[in-house]
Amino acid sequence: MGYAVVLGEALIDLLDAECEGRPVFRQAIGGGPLNVAVGVARLGGTAQFVGSLGDDVLAGRIRDFLADAGVGLAGAVTVPAPTTLAVTTHTGAEPDFRFYGEPPSYGLLAADDLDVALVDGADVLYCGSIVLLSPPTLAAARRAWSLAPGLRVFDPNVRPRLLAGPAALAGLREVVVEFVAGAHLVKLSSADAALLWPDEPVEGVAAYLRELGAGTVVVTLGADGALVAAGPDPVRVPAPKVRAVDATGAGDSVMAALVAELLVDGEPTGPADWHRRVAFALRVAGLVCESPGGAVAMPTRDEVRRRFAD
Incomplete structure (x- = not known):
């Protein structure tokens, strides 16, 4: 079994919490791509995290966490910036993020920083998420995408708070279209689809992405499961019934599981x-x-087997 390169952000989430009746923030290590890399490793795959990390104590904690999780750090670079903070609040189980730190520590991996040999040896390359909004790391992602000899997977993982108006959204949409065209697998949420292509049903968005060149498109639908466009007609796959307390990382775990399966069995032979x-x-x-x-x-x-033994 080979390995996956996961190119994207790692940061610190500050989660709304309470201590002795007073509001506090609980620190947690986060970032969608980091979640994917950790998820792949937890499911038995080999993952290498590629991205920029700050030069402070918080970045050290991120490195230690990834190393303890079994995620490789050969492609991670240290940059002279404090670690970006994502203040996370909830309405029900769904998280809302606000980001603090300029320049963003996660967005400083440049094309020349890319470990070309690492990318060249990967069976799966993941790109996406908020690093696409940072010109240096977008350039690095484009370089990796053009070099990758294996399967390319993409997740836009849109964060509306980082988009300053219609022009920024239009620019992101162009970048998404560019990466989708060369992707073997695209995973996005129904919220991503609604923001990027408003007034278009998820079936229509999935069909459009496949027309652009994506091999397979998976749109996550929260508690309703996922829409899978892999054959002539899209199919809805139901989600198991669970007792949800926090949806943070749920979409990332879907991507992690799909990447882990690609590492074990390669690309599926059919829908x-x-x-x-x-x-x-x-x-x-x-x-x-x-x-x-x-x-x-x-x-x-x-x-997973124990929880869903039936």
């Missing part, structure tokens, strides 16, 4: 195989939703 793999990924996400936190909630295969 039915995709449907089976997405059903497994939704069980992984269901288990993540039953625990607070993102990366720390990523389960092992044994934990």
